[in-house]
Amino acid sequence: MTETAGRQGLDLSALSVGQRAEEVRRITPNALVFYTHASGDLNPLHIPELDGDGDGKPEGICPPAFLASLISSVVGQRLPGPGSRERAWRFETGEPVCIGDEVAIRVHLIAKHKDYVTLSASVDGPDGPALSAELDVVPPSQSRHFGPYDLPDLMVHRHRHFERLLSACSDIAPAVTAVICPQSEDALAGALAAADRDLITPILVGDPDAIARAAQAAGRSIDGIRIEAAPDAQSAAALACKLVADGQAQSLMKGHLHTDTLLRAVLNRSHGLRTERRLSHVFVMDVPAHDKLLLVTDAAVNIAPDLQAKADITQNAIDLARALGIALPKAGILSAVETINPALPSTLDAAALSKMADRGQITGGLVDGPLAMDNAVDLEAARVKGLTGAVAGRADILVAPNLESGNMLAKELTFVARAESAGVVLGAAAPVILTSRADSEFSRLMSCAVAALHAQWLKTGHPAPALTQPAPEAAQ
Known part of the structure; x- marks a missing residue:
């Protein structure tokens, strides 16, 4: 099971250019299992137990959309935080990331507009940048806090x-x-x-x-x-x-x-x-x-x-x-x-x-x-x-x-x-x-x-x- 920590969402008045957020995550088998079943992307290259290309070992390669979801997690949990809505994405892929790799997810507020902000974001793996992005985000209309028990848990059906x-x-x-x-x-x-x-x-x-x-x-x-x-x-x-x-x-x-x-x-x-x-x-x-x-x-x-x-x-x-x-x-x-x-x-x-x-x-x-x-x-x-x-x-x-x-x-x-x-x-x-x-x-x-x-x-x-x-x- 997973449990989401409580976070405080920031409205537009609490945001300013230069603010940053960063998280370090290790890519686990369960994370990709969640993603593949939720998205329907059952490409065997992404599934932990399967050998997608026939080379004798499972690949467990993270698709770019999964890496983008890691950025979304930092946006939705930290900057601007709960209640944020992403309205536009521009991104470029880099080096592959696989199960077991540790990645750093970084978000930087680079521009503030009338009703939204622009963020520069990246996911960096052991071999260098895996995903670089720029996205426009509408922050919550008011600052709100969500505790760990406000959100459902998930369980992988694995034996x-x-x-x-x-x-x-x-x-x-x-x-x-x-x-x-x-x-x-x-x-x-x-x-x-x-x-x-x-x-x-x-x-x-x-x-x-x-x-x-x-x-x-x-x-x-x-x-x-x-x-x-x-x-x-x-x-x-x-x-x-x-x-x-x-x-x-x-x-x-x-x-x-x-x-x-x-x-x-x-x-x-x-x-x-x-x-x-x-x-x-x-x-x-x-x-x-x-x-x-x-x-x-x-x-x-x-x-x-x-x-x-x-x-x-x-x-x-x-x-x-x-x-x-x-x-x-x-x-x-x-x-x-x-x-x-x-x-x-x-x-x-x-x-x-x-x-x-x-x-x-x-x-x-x-x-x-x-x-x-x-x-x-x-x-x-x-x-x-x-x-x-x-x-x-x-x-x-x-x-x-x-x-x-x-x-x-x-x-x-x-x-x-x-x-x-x-x-x-x-x-x-x-x-x-x-x-x-x-x-x-x-x-x-x-x-x-x-x-x-x-x-x-x-x-x-x-x-x-x-x-x-x-x-x-x-x-x-």
Whole structure:
């Protein structure tokens, strides 16, 4: 987000020849993203992530109109200030300016007329003048002040946390993944897209003829991809579990079959992948306005978990957070309030889970609760409520009281806060990639990436190398 400082506009009587204003700005990716989308100038030369001319690296070149907007910002904020209206422009371009460059924006009042002033202005980059201009400006009719909260903020819809996870996958081998019943266009396309990004090496398990028809419908080739034949969904799920048990696959991926059918196979005592841990689902969420990943659990498997189930749910999420590079995950156990109330059983469970963590029954992270949603993720809300400790206001993991609340929380973050999500089932001998037909292709990719990173952690006991480095600061 950005916040505009309050400024005082100067009317004609307060202006005189010789007045100057200057600002120094660094060109950030977000600044160009704002400009390209607001103007509709989606030339790839101007977009931070794209290689517009095919030379192998993104250019991020500022167009002249963007540089002119920097001059407008000084005119509208400083000289003459808020309320000014530009009536004429004359300008000349100079040396290119790119993302990361620091520029100086200078405005000089060179003439005063009956009802307007003339300004000389420039934008100077590291290689010299980038834009020189002369403009006529009508100052405000009266001096007025605008505070920082009079104007709206902006937010870039960027999923930088997921970008870091995707980048980390380049350091590890693709996870061999048994894709169960990829017999619909969307199920097969999601698996193949993940294979294209080297996130998984798929083994397609199901009806070979139906898989071939799905590939034709998706316009994709499956030549060279291993196919294991199974006559129906139950057989395919059982065979996929056997591939993992035999060490031929590292993870499972749901295709065109019911979730219950898949999970029954995973939990089967004779050929399944069950462990002493209860299965649970975790949504890994990249919320554009939030400064780190959020894990939400359980929103898809356990309907009304008891205390022991919640302990397993919390442990599964802590393990996944560690696999994603969070060295000491902070789990907030959610309820409607942050105080223990016997009338709210979820507060009793939260208090018990906190004590279980203190006694070593939940390991690898910090656990605190009960916490309400606000004081779990917002430091100021936690401060106002008088909550101390390392978790309040800083939670990486949000443990919901039940499936209904967890599902609503995850869907609200997705459809209201514009989060992207990845979904995996944990607690089995291998991660299970659980996707929905409503998921975006990016969400499917990220589910595969999260499963690959978790499989790497199960195999080595360590996160991918790139995730052990500090996360880069967000571009503002």
